[in-house]
Amino acid sequence: MSDPHATPENPSGAGGPTPPPSTPPSGQVPPDFGAPAGGSTPPQYGAPQYGGPQYGTPTGGQTPPPGYSPPPAAAPGAPLSQSDDKLWASLAHFGGVLNFIPPLIIWLVFKDRGPLTNQEGKESLNYQITIAIAWVAYSIIAVILGFIPILGGLIATLLWLVVIAAQLVFPIIGGVKVNGGGTYRYPFAIRLIK
DSSP states (O other): OOOOOOOSSSSTEEEESSOOOOOOOOGOOOOOOOSHHHHHHHOOTTTTSSSOSSSSOTTOOOOOOOOOOOOEEEEEOOOOOOOHHHHHHHHHHHHGGOOOOHHHHHHHHHHTTTOOOOOOHHHHHHHHHHHHHHHHHHHHHHHTTTSSSOOOOOHHHHHHHHHHHHHHHHHHHHHHHHHTTTOOOOOOOOOOOO
């Protein structure tokens, strides 16, 4: 009976199966795993597909290529263009319809970036401060007028309408005028901010 483990290299089959030979018989080259079949290697085969960063800031101690300049960063305090300056100046007036906070924010953020926004923001803010003072005065007067029957209520209502109209109409006129390319000066305002 022949040994099932017998091979031409180990005819007795002793010791169990033998490992495969380290070199293929008759001069054949073993296939390289991952290489294309057929034995030919394309020229790009094995070359790295990505050679590192192509753009941006060099990293990890790399030296920048000749002529490299980093991309410009937008400065937070960059001057406004003429159209943006006009836009923010008109929004400073339109924001006054709500109260003094929108003109204050616009003026604080853009006063150094656009001359028109600086000028019109101050004008709108001064007017809104005047309107705020008018509301305080109206509140005091309304309380006093509350002690006068009928006539006091009528006068308080008329004063309320006057202050509301002043808060709505003049800022809209100012915003439209500035948006059209002009400037606007309120007919009455306590100009605290110079």
